[in-house]
Amino acid sequence: MSEITCLVVYYSRTGYTKKVAETIAGMLNCEVEAVVEKKDRGGAKGYFGGIKDMLFNKTADIEKPRFDPSDYDLTIIGTPVWGNKVSLPVQSWFNSVRKPLPASAFFLTTKFSGIEYTFQQMTELSGREPAAKLALTDGRIKKEGWEKDVAEFVEKIRNKLP
Numbered sequence: 552m553s554e555i556t557c558l559v560v561y562y563s564r565t566g567y568t569k570k571v572a573e574t575i576a577g578m579l580n581c582e583v584e585a586v587v588e589k590k591d592r593g594g595a596k597g598y599f600g601g602i603k604d605m606l607f608n609k610t611a612d613i614e615k616p617r618f619d620p621s622d623y624d625l626t627i628i629g630t631p632v633w634g635n636k637v638s639l640p641v642q643s644w645f646n647s648v649r650k651p652l653p654a655s656a657f658f659l660t661t662k663f664s665g666i667e668y669t670f671q672q673m674t675e676l677s678g679r680e681p682a683a684k685l686a687l688t689d690g691r692i693k694k695e696g697w698e699k700d701v702a703e704f705v706e707k708i709r710n711k712l713p
């Protein structure tokens with residue numbers, strides 16, 4: 552893979568997705584867009600509010616993104632799993648940008664469930680198959696060695712792109 556321009560877009564409520572996003576961005580030298588939801592999702596109230604909003608198919612009101620994926624060769628999008636789906640702020644981000652996205656790759660964080668469906672939903676929202684996918688559980692991220700999974704993900708992306 553020659554020098555490509557890349558953008559990492561993520562939402563993170565409690566820091567897991569952020570940690571993975573920053574590690575990927577560091578390895579590939581990408582610009583980073585942290586999706587910011589206007590609603591406060593802090594604490595237990597934020598957690599249960601999130602579950603309720605997922606159940607009622609609410610949409611998240613997010614700050615206008617600073618970066619446009621069409622300006623980059625590759626966009627890597629990361630979300631926590633919410634109710635076995637893409638988190639509401641990342642759904643809103645997908646809905647705010649032009650589709651299909653240029654080349655993309657996906658990553659997610661989860662306690663344990665929703666991996667397959669969330670990736671499927673990300674593919675539908677982006678309008679194309681990703682070059683690579685990475686799922687990490689909170690348990691994995693809490694232990695040593697998860698960066699190896701990220702390095703493999705980055706390698707897969709490098710091999711897929713011209």
Ligand SMILES: Cc1cc2nc3c(=O)[nH]c(=O)nc-3n(C[C@H](O)[C@H](O)[C@H](O)COP(=O)(O)O)c2cc1C
Nearest residue numbers: 563564565566567568601631634635660662663664
């Ligand atoms: C509203 C909400 C719903 C969630 N739903 C699920 C779920 O369906 N399955 C699961 O395994 N984890 C679920 N989680 C846990 C998160 O996916 C997990 O802790 C993730 O790593 C959090 O990422 P973050 O720290 O970047 O916000 C949920 C968390 C929240 C806040």
